[in-house]
Amino acid sequence: MTHLELTVNGRRYREEVEPRLLLSDFLRHTLGLTGTHVGCEHGVCGACTVHVDGLATRSCLTLAVQVDGAEVETVEGLTRDGALTALQQAFHEHGALQCGFCTPGMLMAAADLLARGRPTREEIVDMLSGQICRCTGYEPIVRAIEQAAAS
């Protein structure tokens, strides 16, 4: 077992973990943060996307021990102030989610993009090439991120 100290959504955690434990499993099963979803476990679908030190990261391709000392943000952290963020509200208004399974990863990937400045539609669509949604056909997601970018 390996000692691990990190911050998740602003809260400090100290845990003993197996070196092979995936960050996605650590978040879901050790910490109980089940908002992060696992869709493919080989880094293609993007459902497991979280922020590690501010950078969008595939938690299914990351070992928990790799984020020792890091600040991790998950979908649960977006609403730390209580209300939905402008991005989440835009998803709601545009019908940008159906089953909601890809949504946490979509939100975290989009939040990362929005943190870098105001993206164009082309940049939004390009970013979404790394996130799979099987329900919406993507257009409502693109529109939601455009709206959030404008707000």
Place this chain on the structure above:
Amino acid sequence: MSVGTERETWVGQAVLRLEDEALLRGEGRFIDDLDPVPNAYHAAILRSPFAHARIRSIDASAALELPGVVGVLTGAEVAAMSHPFPVGVENAPASYCCASELTRYYGEPVALAVARDRYVAEDAVELISVDWEPLAAVVDAVTAAETDALVSDRSFSYGDVDTAFASADVVVADRFRFPRWSCNPLECYGVVADWTGDSLTAWANFQGPFTLHSVAAAALGLPGSKLRLITPPDSGGSFGTKAAVYTYVVLMALASKKLGVPVRWTEDRLEHLAAAGSATARVTDLAAAFAADGELLALRYDVIEDVGAYVRAPEPATLYRMHGSLSGAYRVRNVAVRNRVVVTNRPPTSLNRGFGGPQMYFALERTMEIAAGRLGIDPAELRRRNLVRDFPHRTPSGGLYDSGDYEACLDDALELARYEERRAEQAAAREEGRLVGIGVACVVEPSISNMGYITLAQTSDERTAQLPKSGNAEGATIAINPIGGVTVRISTTPQGQGHRTAAAQVAADALGVAPEQIDVLTDVDTSTSAWTVASGNYSSRFSGVGAGAVHKAATKLATKLRAIAAPQLGAEPDEVELRDGKAWANDESVSLRRLAGAAHWNPDSLPRGVEPGLHETAFDAAPNLEPPDADDRVASSAAHGFLADVAVVEVERDTGAVRVLEYVTVHDAGRLLNPLLVEGQVRGGFAHGAGVALFERIVHDDEGNLLTGTFMDYLCPTAPDLPPLTMGHRETPSPFTTLGSKGLGEGTTMSAPVAIANAVADALGVQALEVPLTPGRVWELLR
């Protein structure tokens, strides 16, 4: 007092989804998020690395010695502890949830290990050694049809097909192949099984109970009452795929029974791509007879359906789901079909969005496009001349089309696509050497399946020996608690469609409250929910019978509220109006909360004849769904929407890449319950249809080895891959459903593959092509 006559209704409005908030906060409750029973152990499955092999022996001793392992279950034990799954055709190989002596597809379960966590369980699986004897595999359906792999062969003829062909001016005939593909919901399968005493409680992201609850119970030798199946509040998509979860419910149940612990299993993507339920692959020889003026005189189908290694219930339903719609959107009176079902060394098929529609329409609508060229008639015009005009319309094979204005929808689609201008632009582009094509498809989208259609796989004589099967019913429950809170419970197991929101709108109209004041529970519990063998999420049945059941239950409750309120308001019950959370009459009102209080706290105050409590259950059933008749005619669905689609594509000469420049789809799905949800279903259905048109297929090599085992090989479209979509709607209410609504979640999955294929064929000037139209395939066509 009836809904919608005097005031604006919630039904029909684009109410924002009640599901969203929890999902956006990461507070959804999916199967893998739940710990419904303490101390469940984790299973991992050993799967066959061969498409066909004999299992000489299995040695699990090393696995059992691994610390943290609870035990191992092998196929031989499964065979001893369970029965084969019941199946609708006679000659199919016996099918268990796990292979024992013989494995028939790559990825088939042969054993499982149970351990304290998934990591250890997977270690244990690697320590199970199997002595394999690989055997020759059959993966080609046409070859299989010449052997004992042919498990069902039925022919049907309606009208006078031979005479029609003999009198035809033009006959078009070709072979059409449709690939195996899968909707690949982003959440994979999940099961938690807890066997205690003589009964099983199982939690699964199943989309039933459907007929498959009975199938699972039969395999386990349990009466249905001893199989308590519970679905989680949220499910991460299915599109039909999760109907096949039931085989894993049985497998985990047996592991729990043998080992004496609760067992949980969450499928990973590699397992899903290898072995989960997928669409059937189909080879269709279709001949069509036309008069010189374009009248479609007759259709003759010869179909070979590859259902994979076993005929798993509800298969061969994919082949019969469209039976009443073999004539498509056309008035043609003479139709024949030969249906052959073959088993191959590929995974068993299951429900998948479109369910038989994409396969059938690929043949029919390619044929219409080819025929237009032969007849020298514009493809849109040829369809127009043949479209059904009068409703209700009885098809030759027994289908009953309820309502519509097909020609108006086609007009709308052509206008939205600027069809005439597009044709002129296409001609100009060709002058420049560019490969631009336009494709059309007209599709009748059936919804709310007749539970009896699958018995067409049997002869009329065989059917008469059994209990007739028919209809499609759904239940819903509604209750008002002692302080006035309204709870609706439905059994349609939504997996992203927004049933919670639509059900709240329907109930809100009946009770005169706002949708957000209504809690809708979507988790199904077969011990407590109102359900029938038809209950579940398939054949786009929610907006018909699902919403209908909510309406009927809420109406019963509203009637009771009026009866309670009437004496308090000095009025007759039918003079009482429910609105704004109150009951009104004579300009006086009493709140819902107060009426609920009377029913719960003060039953002595209730008018004579009114039962205490506010808790109503109702069932809605679609009409006209009789069992197949002696002449093999069947109304295979209750409602029928219509779509007219136009695709415009350009093919890149140097790479073979297909770019869809524009896609127009015009729907008539009857009364729309919620336009926001409707748009979501159309866009999503289109994404799957465009996916199979351009990217998606499950590939096995000649030995049955899987070649599309990851998301790098099985390509799901992403945002840059999908073209702009233009949607149009007409609303011709269905006279056959309670609210006039029809299903619409599958239409564009049926139409887009063939509309895009027609456009590519038009661009290239070729007749023979297969989807997905990958750059490699198109480049070959260009050479």
